[in-house]
Amino acid sequence: MDRLITELKLTPLEAYHHLVRLLEKVNAVMGELFGAEVMEKSSQVNGSGSAMEDSDDSSLYFSPDQDNVVFASAVDGWGFRIKEFAELYAAKLKLKSDVLHKTLWGDFYLENKTKHIKKGAQNKGKKPLFVQFVLENVWAVYESVLVNKDKEKTDKIIKSLNLRILPRDSRSTDSRVHLHAICHQWLPLAHSLLEMVVEKLPSAMDITPDRVHKLLYSAVMDHDTLPPQTQRIRKAFLDCSSTDDAPLIVYVSKMLSVDRKALPRNRHQALTTEELAKRGKLARERHAERMRQAEGEVAGKKTGCSDDTVSSDAASNTLTDGQSTSNEAVASEDTKELEPEEVFIAFARVFSGTVRRGQEMLVLGPKHNPLIALEQVEGTDQVADLTTGQLAGLRYVSRATVTDVYMLMGRELESLPEVPAGNILGLGGLSEHIINSATVSSTLACPAFTEMFFEATPILRVAVEPKHTGDMSALMAGLRLLNQADACVQVLVQQTGEHVIVAAGEIHLQKCLEDLTTRFAKVEVNVSAPIVPFRETIILPPTTDIVNEAIQDQPQPSKPNNWENQATPTDDDTHVIDIDIGGGACRLKIRAIPLPEDAAKLLEESSDMLKILSQFSGRNTDRHSGHLTTHMSDRVSDFKERLVAVFARSEDWAAEDVDKIWAFGPRQVGPNILLNRAAGNEWLSLWDTVGRNGDDVSKLESWDVRQGIVSGFQLATDAGPLCEEPMRGVCFVIEHIELAQSDDTLSVGSTDRVSDADGVDLMTRSSMPAYTGQLMSSVKDGCRRAFQAKPQRMVAAMYSCVIQATADVLGKVYASLGKRNGRVLKEDLLEGWSLFNITAVLPMAESFGFVKEIRKRTSGLASPQLRFSHWEVIDMDPFWVPTTEEEYLHFGEKADSENIACRYMNDVRRRKGLKVDEKIVEFGEKQRTLSKNK
Template structure:
């Protein structure tokens, strides 16, 4: 029975200090959804007996079947909690996010609209590759983390670690998490974000069995009515090197007494010991002993519960002894920031406009009476086929049913009408997992779903009532859509439905790309095999409703150069009146990274950009001051530079040259894949005096031909995407891992023993093109003992010359060209360059 009403939730929404917006983030299979069930059960939405097995936030049938979360799911929960003396109502807007790396974009979308993150780590596996990725994403969004060490029951029952070994294992995991937090945390938050049991920001427990605790829980239990002074003193002895000497009745830092006797550690003696004893007597069915322990601890079991045995009985007792929801709610409410606190330091990473304008000030103050600033982070499909809820967060102002708003898309420029729509909101609803609850309005600091504006937003956007407002910054994803398939309808008459279905698919997922290629194919691009499989399933079953023909998956390659062009290349216009001369040079790796991450780019001050290029990358000062353009749009990694001297009419053709440069960045010389890491220098130009004869149709093709020719004269290379693969397996499976990787051109660069366990963690780079079916091949090679986790890491060169007949790169280029319907012969410099 739900123990709160929508009216109670709406009342709390006006009290910003009593709102917490949190994401649950973790590596795949570390127990996010099972742990979230305890919070859902504490709010009365599901029964406590079902917590851990219901996986309430896995709302799709395929999520329940596969036992993994695919889409992030929002649910708003109301709790009574006493921060000081009196209990008050608190609203927790919780988003359960996926752990599988292919769905990392869902994690980014969840983190954008939340201020805190509950990081769940498997107490046995420890920090894994995706744990680090989601932590980095969270800290990049200035989201404050707290930690839950999950699956503590397995430490006791399966690994059967001694109390001291369990403590050391917990210590190592917390330390590893803090290393990552210290590496990526943003100083602007103004406090150290590292977590610790003493600070109350680490909980221990089991999501599946629904129990958990913080040190504070045990300190309160033992101290009872001894007062806060004694409780705080006692709390300090429950973690770290604090040992109790029963003879002297004193605490100390030394593990051995003066007589050489080993002293018990505070954490083991007061916390692990009673838990271990309870586990032991229940699992060994010593009924009298566990009955006596339950009576002493005040745990009441009904007649049915007393009939249970083994893990079922243990779950019931532990849920009553140490309810996980209590520990989590305490941690979330006490140690995670309210929207009013968080938006003070988050505004700089959120808002693209000036930090002193009306919108920025309203976001900073979390002002419900200010102008509306609302960010839509994802589109959630409704039960009405083809329609979506626009799910997001109100950062300032109040959004209401019937309100007229300005919808700003990704390409909106302040003061212009491009990508701007003005529409009214039909309804505002609260997301409650599978269900929704309608409310009239929603003030700032809350997550909300909107009805009636889905056709005006593709993936995300900004809603505002202020005419001068800028957009809220677009999200940066940790994964790239590098795996593609072409789709077509089996029946040609279904083509319009397919086009409509692809539009809906593009809305439904933050990362998927749907576009029509130059050959007329409808292409769907995803982050990996599983992501693509789920997207195609949704396309066929939900958005189209008919079977499709799907090509084999292919990989997105990139082109670049490894040297400078050996001579200046020339392009002539079709009318032979204009000549444009180019040469190209490779960009430094660090400069490419700076361009891709946005540290340098079109928004950087020109003087600052020139200084950086001259001082750090040793550019010529004249070239550094005359950067004409950046490309391609969306993923900047190439530069257009004016290195010419005294050319007449040059600035009149600047836009046409830039358009030709953009075309080259989008489709390189070898096989029309995206170009990266190249600087094109315009060396000279001869232009017709009459503007009619040097228009775009003359200058753009000439620029393109000269640039493509320059690439082919500069040792072109083909780059392929690589996954970082992390494989956990016992030592006996190592031979199988190496053989599976070497057969697919994988390169192992790290092999580490997991402390205290006979498990090795192998890290390797694996070409994405070789990754299809890798999971099955690895399981076959290791007898099912190895578990891989692949995350996109980087693009790396194929170590062969694409212009040399018979080389691996050459064969790949020919294959890509044939697939795209281009001439199968690999082009040479003379194919594009015009001669004098």
Template sequence: MPKYHQDDARRQMDQIETVRNVCMLGSMGHGKSCIMDNMGALTGYLAENKIGDQLFTLYRADEKEKKSNYKCNPCHFLLDAKYSELKGEVGKQELGEEKDGKFMFCMLDTPGHIEYSPEVAAGLRMSDATLCTVGVQDGVGVMMEYMVTDSLKERCKPTLFVNKMDISIMVLEKTGEELYQDLSKVVENMNVALAGAEKLNLKGFNLVPELGNVVFGSAYYGWAFSLRQFAKMYAAKMPGMTEEKMMKRLWGDQFYNPAKKTWTTVEVEGSKRGFVQFILDPIINMHKKIMAEDASWEAMATKLGVTLKAEDKKLKGKALVKRVMQSWLPAGDAIATMIATHAPNPKVAQKLKIEHIYKGDMESDTAKAMVACDPNGPLMMHVVKMTPTGSAGRFYAVGRIFSGVASTDKYHIRGPDYDPEDPETSAYAQEGRAQNVMLNLGKEMQPVMNCPAGNIVSLGGVDQFMSKSATISSDKKSYNFTSLSFNVSCVYRIAIRPADSKQLPKLVEGLKRLQKADIIVNCVSEPTGDHIVSGCGEEHLKLVLKDLKEEHAGVDFTRGVPTVSYKETVTTECAKPALSKSPNKHNRLYVIACPLGEEVSQAIETYKVNMQQDVKKRARVLIDEYGWEKTDCMKIWGFGPNDIDVGGANVLVDQTKGIQYLNEIKESVNSGLQWAARQGPLAEENMRGVRFNLMDVKLHADSIHRGMGQLQPTARRVFFGAVLTSDARFMEPIFKVVIACPEDVEQGVNQAIMAKRGEPQYTEVKDGKTIVVAFLPIAETLGDDPFTKVLQTKTSGKALATFAFDHWQLIQTDPLEKGSKAESIMLDIRERKGLKVEHPDISEYIDRL
């Protein structure tokens, strides 16, 4: 049990200057969950001798089995204020003169696998800082580079834990200088990954060991240190040496000659690097003495102020190393000190963050309240994920409060597509009452009366009013928060059916619950009776199907073969407008389709351009950056499809002139756009990168003859016709694959890439390994002969590949050309979906005058 009650935690949340919201970042196996164990031991969530073994933030049985988490889980820690090293006016402002208060940390343990990166995106949105964890032997990998880039977009300030020093000392037996070079390389590469901060005008986002925002150690063995810990000790022993001056001596090219007691910036005879001599050598010597069962370790420990219990002294080998090092350099203390000192509090952080994530006017009272992190302002909470409550089918809404106070009250709950200026989106807004307010204290959810601005909280009872994410507000006129952007896309899909048809209702209900429980998973029904579950990869699909069976549906189902999603697009502008007539023949729509452009498509998919933006701001972006005409910018009717996981990179522009009743059909035509863009004409795949220009409209004078029932299907037909007359093509999803291998198998790696339609990009040597970077069609990673199998064969198993979704690529062949590869893809998809296995008939969509 923790050393404090939830009421203590709640009281501390009012002291907003002492709150730290921190997202853990790191690749799989780099030690994030071990770090959480060290923090848990500080607050009584687990015993010190369980550090590294209990992994208390891994809640699920499958997480414990793999020792790796799949979900982003917030955990609150109430800590002593002694951990702060803040000085001067900043320290007084945060903790008062006496520094006798507490700190409230909320740390979010996130997955390290690329396929679960949407959980990382959710954690970053709720956080103000990051604790990046890098194994010193593993180095800064591709996954960490992605994470760091995303953290900068969310304005999260970095700190760093360089982990796994125990392996370098006890397994690899590296010298102090060798280990320093490895540690230095990690810090250097992390700063390279953080270089984007300068472009975003973010100050103080670099990692500098001399400032204390980097900690080194072993999370599993429970020890860690910052330079300040050793600087304090040695400064007291060296005449004229200050703590700040000593910190600078303990990193970089600073060499000390103990005989002459002099420092130089180049290594000369009799001198040794300060970091090695004063920090690494004592640590390495302690390890060696204990492992060699040299009794002098005890005298050395006593000299360092380490005292052990009698039963601890009976330990041997690594168990004794763990106990001694935990007592000498407790990792929890070092991490807590770094976070308390270098992670910003919400009042500071929200000044940077709100402008980036709020869609409304920054001069509004609501925006100003969020920038000030004002608990007296209107409630503004961004719910970024849902987590099961334990009751069947019910979820907590997990999110960050940016202003106001969340309590058991009635609020406006709005989906991502809501726009207060667009009456057509009113269906996405509801009123609902929160039934309880919960904090995550260790493994337990504990109720509190309310929760103020700047904190992360879970609300119960509001899950019925939202799907995956929402803006919760007490201000009806406020705008939404921007949607999360992801590094991955739901490009893998699998068809399922209930094993017993009588269990279909349970399966359908389970799929609804699954969509809430997973941030990005998408579930749809096909005319064939199949239910399609789409995920980020094979690993992700395995997990969600397991959850569907065991937690959400509770029924058996059969599953098909995993396949890949495609997009439908156009490559040219059609020669003349496509014409479609309404079913009653009284209305006509004329539309041209043309390529939208990759840059604009990406801008829409990353929400740089979206329908909720101020029209003038959006126009300015399109004019200045993408060369659009001002008239077109001001007459955008809609983006489609709206689904948050699809992206909506298709645009409808009104280019008509002097048409009566035009505004009356806007909703109907936009509805047709959503339908068409979600299920394109080739194979009912999502469209991407298509711009539709509405050129002319002929409408019946009587409104009863131009309603939704007449115009919506007509709009869909004319959009289909326009696409089919504009050289329609498929786009396929592409992985960026990074392959590490010995130099002697590099040729085999390139052969494997070429054999699977891949495109090598560049090769570099990093940390003694050859790194090959290439683009690879995701479809080539599936089937009986996947890329990984070919790679293993070509390299005798010596190469290791990591994958991440990168972009959509045009398939050049014509799907309407007999015998082409694109035609084969189209017909396969149509057969799988229960459509006619034939080319789409353009005469079904285009009418004649």
């Protein structure tokens, strides 16, 4: 609010209209979110009315007359709701407080003659009540204190408001200090904010069953599949009980890094009256003892007598006392040096039970499965009854003791003996058991909470190493602390042994590196160039070249001849690749086709559903996975229907293709598909294996062949041929599968055959194909060759860039975006402001230093905000070279304009140590002109 006065310099009436428009925009967004949620929950519209008509959104929107809006200035420390002004002016105007409360915000004005409140202030040119009674008073305080610095008027305002301002505040040369003192007493922000929190925020007792279900059960876990003990926890969760018999359920969302000196036990505390009296008594006794010793020394000098024995004893006692004091001091200093300066406090919320200091509890990891854990302990699930041996057998469970319980008071911590359910607290003593987040409970039956959702996805990577090799252990310890302190950062160790930090963006990465070097590791580190992720894909053969001329029977450019695994020429235009394994034991025909973009996006958005399919399909199904419940089965069917709809809308695709899907990849959850169009019904699709017993499926004669093909597909999509980056939006179609009929060729071991209940021909488990490994590698190479037979493209990670800038610097903003291959999507002038809101997309590979550059070029008048948005295909062949006469005329013989896709590809290949097609010395015999500095 203060910026409306000091920076925008709006009048009270202009500020009122600005606030009205602002609330309208916020409520419009809230309405859109509410409508989307209602339509998502409602699968169909009732005949009597729509789902929106049946939903109650009366308490959804923000309106000052509902007391859910606070007008505030955090800088100057004031804030209010219209409820406070309504109570104040109701007595002065002799009006009902309820009536004034409903009309103080809106198109209402006060008739001066009749003292009646009427509607239509805007049409009649009257001041709205909110402007007349609220905003004009606030503006008057700012103008008298901050703008005009009118001391006489300021004193009059202070007197009329019955405020007591300290002389040091009124005499301060900084008018902001004086303004803060007045506004803080007149309209205290803490009072208004706390009242609204108490009135409007829902109680912990009002938690809904849907929220409990989302917190307790992940996408691959359902309520009906869990043991009875776990199902009873759901009721305790809903009751939010803090009784002694209620199970303890606590969720730790993050670990807070706190200076050890800020802990209550290490803070300097004021002494009580009794402690001061005791300290004074001890001081007087020590002073009297010193006086007696001094008098004894004077008397000894006068008599001239000396006792060697007494002197030696005194000396030895003094030496002993001095040594002990010195030893204690050294030990104390050593202890302080060993203790880390940073202490981690678990930021948590209690959903059930009561947390007490010194209480033992179980820390449940994200992979904790209560069904498996309860079967292993057999008989007990409480932390007090579990033995050390039983806990040692549980992989994702550890026992911890809460050393301290804190109440979080802003930056300070207050120690508490216990905290009941429904509260947020800090827990000490869990730093050795929790990295980022965890579920804490008193029973093994509690499932691990679902993972936290972050709006910003960590995607920017750098490799770090210590400058001095001896600091490697300190760096590893610092990386562990960094991973604990920041829930959004990821710390990985690659197969090459490199330690990698994954951050959400450039600013986040800079903060992580600063914390690593100054707080956690405290060693100098070498940081690699940012590792930008890319994807590889294929497209349909283009119809025009780079100069927009029709392509007529020209060969598609492929990778250089000196690269390995060149695509095998084919006789037709379908680019089918023949694969021969084991001397004719298995023959495959595979081709690659691009997936529709909508299908690739759907697969990326449905990663949780793909995890369910992976868990409940084929050999992945075991006794601990449980059975596929009706709820999960409905979700799988819904996902399949959405995929069918996407394929039906796309050209060259049929809805029946969905039934022929074998796998998704890479890692079974990626945006690539393996499709089987080979003739024969003996091959099971992915949907046929979902929910089927893994042992039964693996007995099928063709199962091992199928799994070998799927594994080769997973390997191929995980590292493409362009630069070993994962593929995206590629479908590999198996056109033909031919297996040799000789049992000697197909298998080794037993070839006894049995039939299952459905009459399906099965082989015994001892029959294993001899060529499974060769099948995987051959399918991998075949998929890569099929990929290379089509036009290949690089896919870049794109940032969504939102920039607010004035009209004076728009040209510089556009120049900076164009220089970095950015693209402006839209430009809007903010209503009531002189700022433009620019929305653009920027390749992540070009974003490094962008924020700093644009602020420097615009003198700070443009502030960009970057956030990962999507993957975008770079519309340029990474192997393109001029071939036609027009291209030679337009681009030159050496293609003088830069091939961005080729540059990105070569950068990644060079970083990974792969072969790069470039000449180090282009003209070895050309004469060089060497100049010498004279």
